[in-house]
Amino acid sequence: MTDTAVAGPVVQQRLPRQRADASRNYERIVTAAAQLFLERGADVPLDEIAQRAGVGNATLYRHFANRNELIRVVVLSLMSCLSAQAEQIGATEPDAFEALRRFAHASADLLIGGLCAVFSDRLDLADPELCEAREQMEDAFELMLRRARESGQLRPDIGVGDLIVPIVQLTRPLPGTAQATVEPYAHRHLELLLDGLRAPQRSVLPGSAATLADLRLSAHRLNDEPCTTPNGKPVH
Template sequence: MATAPVTEQPQRRVPRPRADAVRNRERIVAAARELLVEHGTELPLDEVARRAGVGNATLYRNFKDRSELLHHVVLTVTDHVTDHAERALAAEEAGEDSFEVLRGFVHAAADERIGALCPLLNATFDKDHPEVVASLDRLTAAIEDLIGRAHAAGRLRPDVGVGDLMVALSQLTRPLPGTACLGFDRYVHRHLQLFLDGLMTPARSELPGEAATLEDLRQD
């Protein structure tokens, strides 16, 4: 008895998001990133939509609530900063000075608004989400490698740890509270350069306390 031929079921094609929908989502994330730096985790969602140039309905169509938006912003900023760190490592491997590639990374991280990672310090943020853990582990590995190479080359003072760099970078790239500091951006790279010069050897003073690690920051 002949068996009926097996016919393959056509695969359902998952529709790709429209280009304008992708742009809207990117604008929302970019606006939220800026507002996180200015206002912290209680960023006003109406203002996010306004700055992104979209309606509130579009914002909620992409992100159901503030927590989901913060989660996505943290992942986006972390991944972008990690990309800069990995490019810096590649430049160091190609023969560039270890401290100068570290310097370039710090300025690039500032442009990515690394201060927008402030939700990581908020008790209500899910720091143990698998996506967040994986993203932070990748960032940690890249920055520790950058710091380690600058230490090994004798270009970075030995009493400075990864956490020291990240705390200073976050503090120097966030404006002081209040609307009077909206022109803060024009000073960021100038002050970062002063800070970075203080990290070079030979050190001119002994730092109090111990060097901070990223693990210390995660536990605070």
């Protein structure tokens, strides 16, 4: 993935009249942020992002009012890339399950783990731009799943969340390590999961499939309650 692959689509949405150096700085900041969020987590000092981008810290603030704004743009950028990938694979891969498989791995390659931030309390759930990007992405997954299901290769009890959430989780950087650490394993484990997705199904799944929005909502609901195990017993 190149710099423009991440920052490009979003940058294009910005207002036209902008000094050349300003838009160059904007891109450099987004790029540096994407790198550092993945390498060091969502809490990296903004000063370091500015430094890696080669700009002053105040310049970062000129473009992004706060850390959440920056996260938002990085996430939008990632989701945008993802949707584009889906479209391209869907258009070219004849086998439906193989398309799903390739898309899943492509997502991992796109470091979709960064998307975990989608669920972060740092993002405004109602942000229209974000919602739209998310729906677009979910639609892409949905389409892939429908086709695979219709082809008879996908077990029928699978929803979009059953794919996105595991991809997000399996590709997250392990805490304290760079993204690159998990990546080789991510593909391997993803493959195992995909095998579990194939028809005929080998088990009865507990729970039900969820969308990202579902997850986000349940997170909101639970956030202030005491932490309990699924059996309802308080933790510890």
